[in-house]
Amino acid sequence: MRKRTLWTLLGVLTVVSVLVGCAAPATPTVEPVEEPVVDPTEPVEVEPTEPPEVDPTATPVPEEPAEPRILRVRMYSDIQNMDPAFQISENDTVVADLVMNGLVRYCANSYEICYQLAESLEQSEDGLEISFKLREGVQWHNGYGEVTAEDVKYSFERFIDPELSAVYADDWATLERVEVIDRYRGTIILSEPFAPLWFSTLPAGSGTIIPKDYVEEIGYEAFATNILGSGPYIFHEWRPMERVVVVKNPDYFGDEPYWDEIHLIPIEDDRSAEVALEAGDIDWARISIASVERFEDNPNLEAWTTPSLRYLWIAMNVQHPKLQDINVRRAIQHGIDVQSIIQAAYMGEVEQTCALVPPGLIGHWEDAPCPEYDIELAQQYMDEAGLESLDLRLDLQDTSEYRTWGEIAQQNLRQIGINLELNPMESSAYWTSSFGEQACEDNQLLTSNYSMQPDPSWATMWFTCDQVYVWNTQCWCDEEYDRLHRQGLVTLDEEEREQIYIEMQRIWEAEAQTLWITHGVQTYAYQPSIEPATTPHGRPQYEYFRPAE
Numbered sequence: 001m002r003k004r005t006l007w008t009l010l011g012v013l014t015v016v017s018v019l020v021g022c023a024a025p026a027t028p029t030v031e032p033v034e035e036p037v038v039d040p041t042e043p044v045e046v047e048p049t050e051p052p053e054v055d056p057t058a059t060p061v062p063e064e065p066a067e068p069r070i071l072r073v074r075m076y077s078d079i080q081n082m083d084p085a086f087q088i089s090e091n092d093t094v095v096a097d098l099v100m101n102g103l104v105r106y107c108a109n110s111y112e113i114c115y116q117l118a119e120s121l122e123q124s125e126d127g128l129e130i131s132f133k134l135r136e137g138v139q140w141h142n143g144y145g146e147v148t149a150e151d152v153k154y155s156f157e158r159f160i161d162p163e164l165s166a167v168y169a170d171d172w173a174t175l176e177r178v179e180v181i182d183r184y185r186g187t188i189i190l191s192e193p194f195a196p197l198w199f200s201t202l203p204a205g206s207g208t209i210i211p212k213d214y215v216e217e218i219g220y221e222a223f224a225t226n227i228l229g230s231g232p233y234i235f236h237e238w239r240p241m242e243r244v245v246v247v248k249n250p251d252y253f254g255d256e257p258y259w260d261e262i263h264l265i266p267i268e269d270d271r272s273a274e275v276a277l278e279a280g281d282i283d284w285a286r287i288s289i290a291s292v293e294r295f296e297d298n299p300n301l302e303a304w305t306t307p308s309l310r311y312l313w314i315a316m317n318v319q320h321p322k323l324q325d326i327n328v329r330r331a332i333q334h335g336i337d338v339q340s341i342i343q344a345a346y347m348g349e350v351e352q353t354c355a356l357v358p359p360g361l362i363g364h365w366e367d368a369p370c371p372e373y374d375i376e377l378a379q380q381y382m383d384e385a386g387l388e389s390l391d392l393r394l395d396l397q398d399t400s401e402y403r404t405w406g407e408i409a410q411q412n413l414r415q416i417g418i419n420l421e422l423n424p425m426e427s428s429a430y431w432t433s434s435f436g437e438q439a440c441e442d443n444q445l446l447t448s449n450y451s452m453q454p455d456p457s458w459a460t461m462w463f464t465c466d467q468v469y470v471w472n473t474q475c476w477c478d479e480e481y482d483r484l485h486r487q488g489l490v491t492l493d494e495e496e497r498e499q500i501y502i503e504m505q506r507i508w509e510a511e512a513q514t515l516w517i518t519h520g521v522q523t524y525a526y527q528p529s530i531e532p533a534t535t536p537h538g539r540p541q542y543e544y545f546r547p548a549e
Contacts, residue, residue: 340373
C-alpha cells in the first residue's frame with residue numbers, strides 16, 4: 001500500500017495562523033551570489049586538446065527529436081474567465097498562474113512569499129507605501145515588449161476603476177494610486193493600511209501583472225480566454241470542454257520549468273476522472289473522498305489528502321417570494337440532515353461546519369451554533385409560516401457529490417411538506433446562470449462551494465451588498481455587516497480583527513439564509529512518476545511539479 005500524507009491538519013492550521021497573524025511580513029531578501037574574483041592581469045593557462053578524428057566518408061546520422069515532456073492534469077470544470085479581476089473558479093486561477101506573474105507569489109508548497117517580477121519590495125512603517133523595483137529585461141510573451149512599471153500601474157489601478165466593476169475590487173479596497181518613478185520603479189500608495197495585502201492580494205490573483213498594450217488592443221472580453229503574460233508557460237490552445245494547453249516559455253527569466261507542455265483536461269465527474277487516472281490517461285486528479293482508500297491501496301498510484309479552506313453550503317435566496325419568511329428558512333435549516341450528507345457524500349471523513357470562516361484563520365467562530373436536524377422543530381417553523389406545503393427548486397452542479405446532497409435534502413424536506421425539485425446542471429451552465437442580475441429573481445436554493453485565500457476577508461467579501469448581483473448567492477444585504485467588513489480590512493490588531501469577523505458571522509447566522517455543510521478536505525491521486533506541489537490548502541502549483549526522484 002502506498003499512502004502519502006504531506007501534512008496534518010494541525011500543522012497546516014498552525015502555518016496559516018502564524019501567517020495571518022502578521023500585519024505585513026518583512027520584505028523577502030535575496031542573498032547575492034558571490035562570483036569568483038578574477039585578476040585580469042594574470043595569464044590564464046589553457047590545456048591544449050587534440051581535435052577528434054572525423055571520417056570524411058561517414059554519413060552523419062540525424063538526431064531523433066526528443067519527445068516533449070507533457071504533464072496531464074484534471075480540472076474539475078472548464079476555464080471561463082482567466083482575467084485576474086474576474087476569475088470564476090480555481091480552474092481559471094491555476095491556468096492563469098502558469099501564464100502570468102505577480103510581483104511576488106507563494107513559494108512552492110508554502111505560504112512564504114517568493115519574488116517573481118519584483119527585484120525588491122519595501123513597505124513604509126505606516127504601511128501606506130510599498131516601493132517596488134522590477135527585474136529588468138523581462139519580456140511579455142509573443143513579442144509584446146518589456147514588462148514595465150506602467151504595466152504594474154495599469155494592472156492594479158483598474159481594480160478601483162468604477163467603470164470596470166472588477167469582481168475582486170475588495171482586494172485593493174484601500175488602493176489610492178500607483179506612482180511610476182521610471183521604467184522599472186514605482187510606489188503603491190494606499191489611503192489606509194490594508195491587512196490582507198500580503199496574504200490575499202499581492203501573492204494571489206489580484207497581484208497579477210498583465211500587459212497593458214495587449215489588453216488594450218484586444219479588450220477585456222477577448223482577454224478572458226486568450227491571456228498573455230510573462231510567466232513560465234505560454235497560453236497555446238483552448239478546446240472548450242476538451243483541453244487547455246500551455247507550452248514552456250523558452251525566454252522565461254526564472255527557473256526553467258520541467259514540463260514542455262501541460263495539458264489541463266476538464267473532467268467534471270469524479271468517477272470519470274478516477275477511471276482516466278487508473279488507465280494512465282492523466283497524471284494528477286482531484287478524486288472523491290469515497291475513493292481515497294481504494295487509491296491508497298493501489299500500488300501503482302499515490303494518494304494525497306490535505307485540509308481545505310473551501311466552504312460548502314446550501315444557499316437560500318432571501319429575495320425570492322417563497323423564501324422571504326425567516327420561518328421557512330429556519331424550517332429548511334432544521335429539516336435537512338447534514339450528518340447524513342456528510343456520511344453519504346464524504347464517507348464521514350469531513351467535519352460539519354457551522355460558520356463561514358474555517359478553523360485556523362483569524363475570525364473562526366468556534367462556538368457558532370449549528371442547526372440540529374429536528375423534524376418536529378422544522379414542522380413548527382412551517383406552521384409559523386402558515387404553510388402546509390411548499391414547492392422549491394435546488395440548483396446544483398451535476399456531480400455525484402451534489403446529487404447526494406440533493407437526494408438527501410429532497411427526502412428530508414418531504415416530511416415537512418416541502419417538495420424539492422432537483423435541477424442538476426453542467427458546471428459552466430451552473431456558474432453562468434446562477435449568478436448575475438437575474439439570479440435574485442430566479443434562484444431559490446443553491447448548492448455552493450467557494451475557494452478562498454488564507455485571510456478571513458476572502459470569505460466575507462462575497463456577501464456584501466454590492467455583491468448581491470455578483471457572487472452573493474443569498475441575495476442578502478446588511479449594512480452593519482458591510483461596515484464591519486470594511487473595518488476588518490483596515491484593522492491590523494489581531495485580537496480586534498478576530499472580534500470583527502466573529503460579529504459579522506453572528507449577523508449572518510441571525511438571518512438564517514445558509515445551511516452550512518463543511519469546509520471539507522482536498523483529496524488527490526497521481527502517478528508515482530511525478531512530484532506534485534500545492535499551497536498548504538491544496539491549490540495545485542503546476543509550474544512547480546517535477547518528476548519524482
